[in-house]
Amino acid sequence: MARAAINIVGETGALFDITSLGGKDVDSYRSGVGVYCVTGTLGMVPFPPLDQGWGYSLHPSENTAKVDIVFAEGLLTVTVTMDGEPYDLKTMVTLHILVPDIPLEEVPPLPPVVVDPVEVAQAEIVRLRAIADYSIASLQDAVDVDEATDAGMAALKAWKKYRVALSRVPEQPDYPQTIEWPHVPA
Known part of the structure; x- marks a missing residue:
């Protein structure tokens, strides 16, 4: 049952x-x-999580019904009253029910996931570029305010070279099937 x-x-x-x-x-x-009748069900089931109500929910405007x-x-009958009188809902009732399982042979296979290698490569370039x-x-801020150290200057140069190398990835001969990614600066 499902x-x-x-x-x-x-x-x-x-x-x-x-x-x-x-x-x-x-x-x-x-x-x-x-009075609402529902066919093709196997009955009501607890609404998940199991401790928060049984099998139906109403629009908040009619929650006093x-x-x-x-x-x-084989017939699920839902009877709604308001102030002790039969009441046609102005909106909807949502029922959480059991239905027969679908036989596996009737479940259509999922379509194959087609991954465009160019899109995957470009997404990775964008991700790595954001890190750079x-x-x-x-590092550039420290240079701009004349507070850069020698180590900071070297790191800035390494990161900028890395960013240039990322921009040249699409120029590689076997792109996007084979990519030689530049090394991330330490």
Whole structure:
């Protein structure tokens, strides 16, 4: 058995949508004022997390409505009352139900993930460039205010050479299939 969440339109009882980890052969209808019937389910399930309510939720504007749910002979019947009288919801009721599992042979295979090697390489260049830019910024600030040390100057030069090397990665002969990444300054 699998979980599903369905939204039923209060005015008509029509199935608005279904989100399912299993079968989707679920239908709904309104059989009278405040009475909604749902077929194709295996009954209600606790709404996750299990300790925070059972099987349904209402729009906050109608949260004072009373909801009774009965599952018998394959029919899930949801009865809504307000102030003791049958009540057609103005919005929707969301039900958390059990549905039959989908047989594995009916589960469509996922389409293959196509990875564009150019996009992957460019994303890595952008990532590495951001690291270089961050490292260069503080070193360059020290130079700009005449507070750079010899070690800082050497580090600045190394990071700038690294950034230039990154900009030349797309010029490599086997780019993007084979990339020789420049070494990150220490």
